[in-house]
Amino acid sequence: MIEPPSPTLQLRIDEDALAENWCALNEVSGSARAGAAVKADCYGLGADRCVPVLRDAGCRDFFVAHWSEVAGVVAHVPAAQVAVLHGPISAAECEYAQATGAVPVINSVIQAELWAANGGGACHLMVDTGINRLGIRPEEADHPAIRMLDVSVLMSHLADADVDGAMNAQQLAAFENVRAHIPHRETSLSNSAGIGLGDDYRFDLTRPGLALYGGVPRRELASKIRQVAYPRAAILQTRWIEAGEAVGYNATFRATERMRIGVVSLGYADGILRAWGGAALAHEGRCLPILGKVSMDMIVLDLADAADIGEGDWVNLPYRLPDAAQQTGLSQYELLTLLGNRFART
Numbered sequence: 001m002i003e004p005p006s007p008t009l010q011l012r013i014d015e016d017a018l019a020e021n022w023c024a025l026n027e028v029s030g031s032a033r034a035g036a037a038v039k040a041d042c043y044g045l046g047a048d049r050c051v052p053v054l055r056d057a058g059c060r061d062f063f064v065a066h067w068s069e070v071a072g073v074v075a076h077v078p079a080a081q082v083a084v085l086h087g088p089i090s091a092a093e094c095e096y097a098q099a100t101g102a103v104p105v106i107n108s109v110i111q112a113e114l115w116a117a118n119g120g121g122a123c124h125l126m127v128d129t130g131i132n133r134l135g136i137r138p139e140e141a142d143h144p145a146i147r148m149l150d151v152s153v154l155m156s157h158l159a160d161a162d163v164d165g166a167m168n169a170q171q172l173a174a175f176e177n178v179r180a181h182i183p184h185r186e187t188s189l190s191n192s193a194g195i196g197l198g199d200d201y202r203f204d205l206t207r208p209g210l211a212l213y214g215g216v217p218r219r220e221l222a223s224k225i226r227q228v229a230y231p232r233a234a235i236l237q238t239r240w241i242e243a244g245e246a247v248g249y250n251a252t253f254r255a256t257e258r259m260r261i262g263v264v265s266l267g268y269a270d271g272i273l274r275a276w277g278g279a280a281l282a283h284e285g286r287c288l289p290i291l292g293k294v295s296m297d298m299i300v301l302d303l304a305d306a307a308d309i310g311e312g313d314w315v316n317l318p319y320r321l322p323d324a325a326q327q328t329g330l331s332q333y334e335l336l337t338l339l340g341n342r343f344a345r346t
């Protein structure tokens with residue numbers, strides 16, 4: 001088969017920035033070491049590209065959500081360094097853990113019993129201290145199935161670490177309390193935002209995800225985190241439209257004068273949702289406002305500020321995550337994980 005031509009959508013991953021972000025978060029983690037949340041294909045940026053960079057930077061603790069994500073990470077790091085946050089809900093998943101050596105995070109008494117009945121062995125244990133998602137309740141710490149576990153890392157997860165509410169201290173106190181009741185080798189509480197909360201929250205191991213990939217969940221981290229993901233798209237066509245003519249579905253933009261517009265090869269199927277309507281793309285520092293509604297595969301731009309660009313030229317999607325989140329009303333997490341498979345990761 002002939003090689004396909006190079007895609008008109010590119011997602012440049014700044015590998016140096018990714019490595020530096022991990023090193024910065026490892027440093028801010030103080031006496032704790034930083035791990036890495038690499039679930040959802042490294043937040044959409046591509047595990048094949050990102051996991052080796054994190055490994056080479058020094059990371060030894062990797063977290064995925066699904067068992068289906070293990071193989072893609074184990075291709076680059078030892079399975080014993082890969083933990084599965086969802087834990088096992090079937091014998092088949094326990095068998096897979098035993099066969100691969102990936103470590104289950106046990107989240108309930110039922111999971112603890114299932115794990116023991118299917119060979120058991122070292123695992124992590126999640127205690128829910130207030131987010132009410134996954135994890136045993138603190139009062140289940142004394143359950144026989146929990147007492148029998150061989151816990152490597154005792155974990156909890158913060159619900160509100162990106163905000164300065166009362167909940168962080170409450171969760172910290174609950175975690176400190178349960179720590180005394182469950183035998184374990186190491187402890188871990190903080191995600192990216194939690195690292196910014198200070199020494200008390202860092203324990204033995206931190207679990208940043210978002211900030212590795214350029215997200216800034218707390219201003220304490222702003223000066224330390226660099227942008228990693230740079231999406232850009234090619235212009236497919238330029239055209240002149242006359243005053244009174246409309247652009248796109250439902251004609252939500254109508255020209256008030258003759259103007260030159262450009263059609264770029266990205267749309268909501270690529271994760272650039274209609275929430276981007278009213279925002280702008282950029283070309284060499286010049287602003288190219290989006291006209292009308294975002295289509296599935298196309299976005300139309302006002303080229304008034306860029307008379308010199310045309311078919312085949314690249315335009316950048318401004319993806320400094322805190323700013324893009326403000327622009328679109330999407331979360332920094334959503335902005336990363338939405339980026340679709342038509343982007344060539346370069």
Ligand SMILES: *Cc1c(COP(=O)(O)O)cnc(C)c1O
Pocket residue numbers: 037039085157190191192193207208209210211
């Ligand atoms: C996703 C996840 C993380 C990483 O969180 P960020 O906010 O992206 O840093 C850490 N721990 C758990 C349990 C998670 O699910």
